[in-house]
Amino acid sequence: MSNLNNISIILVRPQMGENIGAAVRVMKNFELSDLRIVDPRDGWPNEKAYALSAGAKDLLDKVKIFQSTEDAIADLDKAYATTARKRGMIKPITFPETLGKEISESEETQKIGILFGQENNGLDNDDISNCNAILTIPIGKKYSSLNLAQSVAIVCYELFKNSTQKGANLNLSEKKAIEEKNASKKEVLDFIKYLEQKMDAENFYSVPEKKDTMMVNIKNIFTRHDFTKQEISTLRGIFKGKES
Amino acid sequence: MSNLNNISIILVRPQMGENIGAAVRVMKNFELSDLRIVDPRDGWPNEKAYALSAGAKDLLDKVKIFQSTEDAIADLDKAYATTARKRGMIKPITFPETLGKEISESEETQKIGILFGQENNGLDNDDISNCNAILTIPIGKKYSSLNLAQSVAIVCYELFKNSTQKGANLNLSEKKAIEEKNASKKEVLDFIKYLEQKMDAENFYSVPEKKDTMMVNIKNIFTRHDFTKQEISTLRGIFKGKES
Numbered sequence: 001m002s003n004l005n006n007i008s009i010i011l012v013r014p015q016m017g018e019n020i021g022a023a024v025r026v027m028k029n030f031e032l033s034d035l036r037i038v039d040p041r042d043g044w045p046n047e048k049a050y051a052l053s054a055g056a057k058d059l060l061d062k063v064k065i066f067q068s069t070e071d072a073i074a075d076l077d078k079a080y081a082t083t084a085r086k087r088g089m090i091k092p093i094t095f096p097e098t099l100g101k102e103i104s105e106s107e108e109t110q111k112i113g114i115l116f117g118q119e120n121n122g123l124d125n126d127d128i129s130n131c132n133a134i135l136t137i138p139i140g141k142k143y144s145s146l147n148l149a150q151s152v153a154i155v156c157y158e159l160f161k162n163s164t165q166k167g168a169n170l171n172l173s174e175k176k177a178i179e180e181k182n183a184s185k186k187e188v189l190d191f192i193k194y195l196e197q198k199m200d201a202e203n204f205y206s207v208p209e210k211k212d213t214m215m216v217n218i219k220n221i222f223t224r225h226d227f228t229k230q231e232i233s234t235l236r237g238i239f240k241g242k243e244s
Numbered sequence: 245m246s247n248l249n250n251i252s253i254i255l256v257r258p259q260m261g262e263n264i265g266a267a268v269r270v271m272k273n274f275e276l277s278d279l280r281i282v283d284p285r286d287g288w289p290n291e292k293a294y295a296l297s298a299g300a301k302d303l304l305d306k307v308k309i310f311q312s313t314e315d316a317i318a319d320l321d322k323a324y325a326t327t328a329r330k331r332g333m334i335k336p337i338t339f340p341e342t343l344g345k346e347i348s349e350s351e352e353t354q355k356i357g358i359l360f361g362q363e364n365n366g367l368d369n370d371d372i373s374n375c376n377a378i379l380t381i382p383i384g385k386k387y388s389s390l391n392l393a394q395s396v397a398i399v400c401y402e403l404f405k406n407s408t409q410k411g412a413n414l415n416l417s418e419k420k421a422i423e424e425k426n427a428s429k430k431e432v433l434d435f436i437k438y439l440e441q442k443m444d445a446e447n448f449y450s451v452p453e454k455k456d457t458m459m460v461n462i463k464n465i466f467t468r469h470d471f472t473k474q475e476i477s478t479l480r481g482i483f484k485g486k487e488s
Contacts (some may be wrong), residue, residue, distance in 0.1 A: 009296065018395065022391060025391060026386070026387075026391065029384055029389070030383065030384055030395075031386065031390065053415075055387050055399060056387065090425065090472050090474065092385065094448065097405070102477045103276070134333055137401070138404065138405050138408065139273050139274065139400075139404070140275035140404065142275065143272045143273055143300065144273065145273070145296075145298065145299060146273050147270065149394070149396045150266070150273075151392045152271050153397050154397060154401050157382075160382065160383070161341070161382050195482070199482070202485060204482075204485070214478070214481075215387075217478045218482070220475075221471070221479065223477060224469075225469040226463070230461075231461075231464075231465045234458070234465060237458075238439070238443070238483075239482075241448070242378060
């Protein structure tokens with residue numbers, strides 16, 4: 001079974017239906033099938049998306065719509081933020097080709113989401129802070145404004161190109177063992193939410209404006225690394241305070 | 245000087261201005277600049293091409309229009325026909341990645357043209373027969389109808405990616421940047437010690453015997469991953485409690 005089935009393309013607040021349609025078409029070209037959309041500007045369903053999707057209307061019929069990025073990635077193991085800008089964030093940076101190779105060579109069955117931001121502004125810092133790593137498409141410096149559907153095309157192409165062999169002869173029990181160890185995206189996000197509530201309850205911030213930056217920093221810490229279920233549970237215990 | 249200046253993208257009898265515009269935009273993204281069009285269906289200039297070209301209007305202004313494929317490639321050293329179908333032709337077949345590598349490693353300065361056919365039918369046998377080789381984009385078998393501008397995007401992406409080595413270099417320098425900011429072993433251990441004291445002071449453990457196991461778990465978490473100086477400082481801040 002191809003690892004491509006475990007990859008979700010996630011369009012965050014896309015503006016133009018045309019780009020959604022072109023994106024889903026190229027997903028199907030490269031054998032990806034799970035499209036998720038966070039808060040599409042023009043609502044859903046979208047006529048122009050259907051018009052541009054050509055032979056990939058079946059994928060649009062089963063698109064999943066979410067209200068927030070957190071909801072869209074909750075059931076995944078890993079998320080990548082496609083963005084050119086580094087914005088001073090300490091996140092690992094990878095490239096479509098590298099990611100394609102890693103996924104094809106991986107012996108784990110991980111559910112992976114790749115986020116693409118809206119046409120004019122891309123992903124915001126909060127979206128990025130929810131991701132494990134930044135995915136950067138190598139591009140010229142003089143004119144680096146890549147169309148949304150073209151970005152999706154290039155990423156899907158690299159994933160497909162590198163997916164061919166591998167993955168078939170995996171030891172299933174090993175796969176399962178690894179799966180059970182790592183915390184899911186949802187467990188990590190829940191932990192972060194818990195931490196946020198706790199800090200709010202303790203009136204942690206002397207200056208309320210600092211909260212946003214602090215939360216982005218915290219999210220970055222706990223999404224940048226893979227934590228096991230046990231580790232997240234231990235961390236939660238520490239933050240909870242005195243053992244009961 | 246980059247070899248990319250010697251590569252021409254040649255659209256043969258394109259039908260939709262939108263695709264011409266999207267193609268030229270992505271050419272500019274990947275630092276190609278010479279667009280040639282053979283017999284565009286809707287004549288030239290084309291409003292929709294301009295509308296979709298975004299920041300690449302300058303390239304459209306200097307597009308070269310030809311009446312035949314032969315004319316369009318006459319001044320070039322080599323031409324490649326982008327097509328999925330082999331049509332029983334005895335031609336060498338190459339792939340965008342392979343071509344990108346060949347061009348970037350070549351010590352000759354050759355003028356190269358890459359032909360893309362019209363939206364519904366692709367290149368015809370006569371077009372292909374004018375070319376030195378067939379260029380095939382790896383694609384899924386179930387739905388292999390790739391949009392024209394997407395084909396151009398993927399080919400230009402591979403040419404650019406391989407022309408620069410940028411990917412690899414950036415990767416290294418980024419890695420280094422992250423490494424340099426990493427917290428020292430001492431900083432991490434100090435942080436863990438701080439955490440231990442804090443938990444002792446709060447009488448964290450209902451059962452003292454649990455402390456050892458807990459501390460081992462905590463050390464494992466914070467030594468298993470590389471944390472940056474900033475991250476350790478943020479974590480320390482959280483554990484310290486209310487900001488002062």
